[in-house]
Amino acid sequence: MSPRPVKAPVIAVVGPSGVGKDSLMDAMLTRIPGLKKQRRVITRAPELGGEDYVAVSETQFADLCAERSFALHWQAHGLYYAIPREIDVLRRSASGVVVNLSRKALLEAQDVFSTLIVLSVTATPEVLAARLNARGREDRAEVERRLARASTPLPEGLLHVVEIDNSGPLDAAVATAEAALTPWLQPERA
Numbered sequence: 001m002s003p004r005p006v007k008a009p010v011i012a013v014v015g016p017s018g019v020g021k022d023s024l025m026d027a028m029l030t031r032i033p034g035l036k037k038q039r040r041v042i043t044r045a046p047e048l049g050g051e052d053y054v055a056v057s058e059t060q061f062a063d064l065c066a067e068r069s070f071a072l073h074w075q076a077h078g079l080y081y082a083i084p085r086e087i088d089v090l091r092r093s094a095s096g097v098v099v100n101l102s103r104k105a106l107l108e109a110q111d112v113f114s115t116l117i118v119l120s121v122t123a124t125p126e127v128l129a130a131r132l133n134a135r136g137r138e139d140r141a142e143v144e145r146r147l148a149r150a151s152t153p154l155p156e157g158l159l160h161v162v163e164i165d166n167s168g169p170l171d172a173a174v175a176t177a178e179a180a181l182t183p184w185l186q187p188e189r190a
């Protein structure tokens with residue numbers, strides 16, 4: 001019997017709202033061979049876009065939780081977020097799997113996924129405010145609430161953390177991420 005393929009690392013892309021997590025992940029997917037992105041399950045209205053996610057009601061979310069469909073879940077911004085257990089299937093074929101996590105879920109993610117690389121995306125407060133306002137997905141009050149969370153620290157005890165400054169051009173941030181991840185990525189598999 002052939003040995004079970006080594007699971008690819010989970011690459012948690014974290015940081016304040018508006019810092020460029022989704023933009024960075026989408027750009028990495030075009031640059032890094034075999035890199036995949038795990039879709040999240042979120043109780044966010046489907047029409048709000050911004051990423052490819054599975055939109056569910058709070059009741060559906062609770063039912064999926066009860067059925068142990070999730071590898072990890074958390075709450076933030078008045079929403080419920082989850083990473084479905086299907087991420088394990090993705091990890092068997094990908095070179096790495098990127099996912100947008102909350103900073104407060106990282107220690108649990110490190111336990112659940114064992115090989116977890118944290119890309120801590122940063123930008124100056126001025127850049128954050130400008131990007132959130134320009135994006136126009138949240139109203140002014142929500143933008144203020146999200147900016148207030150910007151300085152949430154990473155938890156102590158994370159084993160592999162790489163800071164990615166995304167204050168400048170996105171390509172520069174992608175190049176930094178690619179260089180940092182290369183030693184961790186699994187060879188592409190069929």
Ligand SMILES: Nc1ncnc2c1ncn2[C@@H]1O[C@H](COP(=O)(O)OP(=O)(O)OP(=O)(O)O)[C@@H](O)[C@H]1O
Binds near residue numbers: 018024050173
């Ligand atoms: N390096 C960059 N230079 C200029 N604009 C950027 C850069 N990175 C991201 N942006 C823009 O900033 C806005 C926020 O980016 P994005 O939605 O990827 O952030 P995010 O961290 O995923 O936000 P959230 O956590 O709220 O979903 C978007 O309009 C995006 O196009």
Ligand SMILES: O=P(O)(O)OC[C@H]1O[C@H](OP(=O)(O)O)[C@H](O)[C@@H]1O
Binds near residue numbers: 101102149
């Ligand atoms: O501030 P913290 O807790 O790190 O992250 C808060 C939330 O923001 C991000 O999601 P999105 O950007 O709202 O889709 C994270 O995944 C988390 O759900």
